Amino acid sequence: MDTVTPMNVIVDNIIEMNEYFADVATGEALAPLLMLAGTILIVFSLGVFGALTLGALGSLFSSNSS
Secondary structure, three states, X not given: OOOHHHHHHHHHHHHHHHHHHHHHHOOOOOXXXXXXXXXXXXXXXXXXXXXXXXXXXXXXXXXXXX
């Protein structure tokens, strides 16, 4: 039961961080556009590296030998 208190603190901090992030992201005029651009960059990079990882795994198990 010693881990219950730190987990409550972590969950409370995450909830508070989301509230601050929402205030900052919707506050200024350019903040939503910057957040959208950052989200697009992250999703694109995750997609590219995910495809590269799947390709590497596919070539690892394929029977083609070059």
